[in-house]
Amino acid sequence: MAGCRQRTPAVLPGLPASLESSLQTAQKQGAASLKTWLKNYRSYVTDPRLAAIELDYVVLVSPGNPQEAKQVFAAVKQRTPTNSLAYPRIKQLEKTYQ
Numbered sequence: 001m002a003g004c005r006q007r008t009p010a011v012l013p014g015l016p017a018s019l020e021s022s023l024q025t026a027q028k029q030g031a032a033s034l035k036t037w038l039k040n041y042r043s044y045v046t047d048p049r050l051a052a053i054e055l056d057y058v059v060l061v062s063p064g065n066p067q068e069a070k071q072v073f074a075a076v077k078q079r080t081p082t083n084s085l086a087y088p089r090i091k092q093l094e095k096t097y098q
Helices: 002-006 017-029 031-044 049-061 066-079 087-097
Strands: none
Touching: 017 031, 017 049, 031 049, 049 066, 049 087, 066 087
8 A cells, every 4th residue: 555655646755845735726727727837836846746746737638638748748758767756657657648
């Protein structure tokens, strides 16, 4: 069970606690809101949490803009090492977004 928890984005390091509530709000409001959040706060967030948030965006934007989803996925995959806590989710989504 502990291995599953490591992959839960909320427990991955890299997001200042002060941004947690605004991130949750953006995620609830959908892809456009999350994209805006990423634009505004990306510089304050580091991997592996940044990768996890971007993968959340990929899943949200995919139905309306599959090309953007694939581009964002490719960028996250390219910069994420195989030993990252975000990598298992990349492998999980790989077949859908490559």
